[in-house]
Amino acid sequence: MPELPEVETTLRGIESNLVGRTVSKIDIRQPKLRWPIPDELTSDMVGQEIINLTRRGKYIGVHTAKGTLIIHLGMSGSLYFVPEGTPPLFHDHVDFQFSDNGNWLRYTDPRRFGAILWTTENWTTHDLLSHLGPEPLSDEFDVELLHNKAKGRKVPIKTFIMDSKVVVGVGNIYANEALFKAGIKPNRMAGNISKARLKVLVECIKVVLAAAIEQGGTTLKDFVGGDGKPGYFKQELSVYGRADKPCVSCERPLKEIRLAQRSTVYCSHCQT
Template sequence: MPELPEVETTLRGIEAHLVGRKLVQVDIRQPQLRWLITPELRTEMVGQEITHLSRRGKYIGIHTAKGTLIIHLGMSGSLYFVPANTPPLFHDHVDFCFAGDGDWLRYTDPRRFGAILWTTEDWQTHDLLRHLGPEPLTDDFNVDYLYAKAKGRKMPIKTFIMDSKVVVGVGNIYANEALFKAGIRPNRMAGNISKVRMRKLVECIKIVLANAIKQGGTTLKDFVGGDGKPGYFKQELAVYGRAGLPCTQCQKVLTEVRQAQRSTVYCAKCQT
């Protein structure tokens, strides 16, 4: 599913093409996503100019003077541009049509686990966003914060850093990769990790996510960025999706286990 780097890549791909444009029509062909797209989306957004875009965790905010369109890509969603009046395919559920002859923004989602919501309040106070933890690439996410948050927690460190109330955007792919880079076994209890090792983990989370964004995210099956191109970070994956293959550092065969219904791959020698 799209994780923070893929969402950030999408935002960067569409932002320059949206800001300053006036929305004249919203075509909703399939309103039933994770939550129903309400009719007020059409009545409230049409006629509004896009002022700016922002991201919080895996949510994209498309802002107007009147309110904010909140988009979550779910398991398989994507946003990309198509020439005006391009016939939709089966999974193309929503078009945002703008004044002039420019391209339209299209939302496609084969599994329909994404969300398109509208709010006239501060979007970060929305029920879906207000309990989120800090952004991992900001100074708010640091060793003092994470070490204090982990104190006394008897849960695997991988599960801990994937909790969006602890830190946003560290999904399964990047949790695997950051833990490998930090040399920490994913099933080690979060509360038992020393501050020195926690500092290394914070650094590795930031490095892995920043590199993934630079590479345009990771394309495994469905993801393409706002420009329609796949992400290339898959070529740099050290453990995720490599179960049974040799470790890139020590050549020991990588181990795969299930944690919280997710695939976890690690090196039993390099990660302790």
């Protein structure tokens, strides 16, 4: 499933080829995604110039003067450019065509858990986004915020930092990696972790996510960026997907448990 670094990588990959272009046609071949593509998308967006793109959590906002196209990649979705007139494959559900011709923006999603929505209001107030916590790479996400939200919480710290109401975009891969880097055992209760250790965790979350973005995300199965290239952060993974393999620090075998139905790998020696 694309996580924050993969979504940011996708945004950066398509942004320069979208901004300033005018939408001439939207070809919707499969409207039934996680939620139905709204009927007004075509009538409202065609003829609009794309002003800019932004990201909120795992959502991409494509902004025009009339409204915002909201895109979520779900578990297997991707956005990439194809030459004008390229025939679609079975899972290529939507094409965005432009008045200057050139490459089309294509949305593909084998599992159809993604979303393409439209709003004429402030997109951050949309029901899907209004509850979201701060961006992890922003100044708003700091130890004071995390410590205050963790007080009294009897939930594993890994589950806690993956809660989008606490902080957005810390998915399973990067939660595993950040906790390893911070030396914190993933099933420790969030409310029992000292402020000093939470400060280290905040710093590690930022470092891990920034590094993943720099590497273009993590390609495990379906993900490619907006330029069609895979992400290379998989080569940097210390624990995720490495159960029973030697720890990169102490060489003891890594352990795997399940937390909130998610695979969780950690080092019982380096993480306490």
